[in-house]
Amino acid sequence: MSGNTVKLNVGGTVFETLKSTLTKHDGFFKALIETDVPAEKDDSNCFFIDRSPKHFETVLNYMRSGDVVLPDSKKDMLELKKEAEYYLLSNLAKLCQPPTDNFKTCTPEELMRVVANTDKKVIMINYLTYNGRTESQYPEDGPFPNEKPYWTFLVYNSTRSGRRPFRHTVDLEDCMGHM
Numbered sequence: 001m002s003g004n005t006v007k008l009n010v011g012g013t014v015f016e017t018l019k020s021t022l023t024k025h026d027g028f029f030k031a032l033i034e035t036d037v038p039a040e041k042d043d044s045n046c047f048f049i050d051r052s053p054k055h056f057e058t059v060l061n062y063m064r065s066g067d068v069v070l071p072d073s074k075k076d077m078l079e080l081k082k083e084a085e086y087y088l089l090s091n092l093a094k095l096c097q098p099p100t101d102n103f104k105t106c107t108p109e110e111l112m113r114v115v116a117n118t119d120k121k122v123i124m125i126n127y128l129t130y131n132g133r134t135e136s137q138y139p140e141d142g143p144f145p146n147e148k149p150y151w152t153f154l155v156y157n158s159t160r161s162g163r164r165p166f167r168h169t170v171d172l173e174d175c176m177g178h179m
Contacts, residue, residue, distance in 0.1 A: 004018055004019055004020070005017065005018055005019070006018070006019055006022060006033065006047065007044070007045075007046040007047070008046060008047050008049060008056075009042045009044070009046040009047065009048045009049065010049045010051055010052075010053040010056045011049070011050065011051055011052050011053045011056075012053065013053035013056070014044075014046055015053075015056060015057070015060055017060060017063075017064070019033055021060070021063050021064050022063065024063055024064075024066075025063055025066075025089055025091075026088070027087055027088030027089050027090075028086070028087040028088045028089075029063070029087065032047060051083065051086065052083075054079065055071075055076070055079055055080045055083045056083070058070075058071070058080055059080075059083055059084065059087060059089065059092065062084075062089065062092045063089070066091075068092065068095065070095060070096065077096050078096070080092075080096050081093050081096035081097070084096060
């Protein structure tokens with residue numbers, strides 16, 4: 001460990017970063033570097049942190065820039081939130097919060113029923129796409145690693161659709177495509 005850099009052994013994976021990165025945010029690492037808290041070291045004199053390294057690169061990138069690319073899957077997002085909470089990075093933990101109660105996840109069939117039976121004039125529908133494809137169009141292992149998610153917004157206006165009945169999701173897609 002040189003004067004300005006710190007090596008961290010996180011669950012067997014070594015990460016190296018600047019002291020200034022680790023002290024930029026209040027929390028676990030600032031206390032580790034700036035106080036006399038007893039810290040475990042490995043055989044190479046790296047700080048040893050008994051945590052999974054799976055999300056640590058994301059945690060470290062957040063500490064570097066204050067910004068982060070969040071994981072796509074809900075499971076990974078919850079895991080990252082737990083890591084942020086462990087490292088006392090409250091702003092990162094807040095970024096990992098699930099959507100508010102104003103949002104509901106549903107199947108296309110449930111969505112069709114909601115839109116077909118609403119008395120509201122307008123409903124906004126948000127969903128993630130990857131290169132124009134929705135999650136249901138992927139193989140089981142998800143999108144290709146180099147694909148980035150994009151939010152797609154659809155607005156359903158009942159006065160423009162004539163409140164015609166929907167029998168299949170393609171009817172809903174057809175109606176939305178002609179707005």
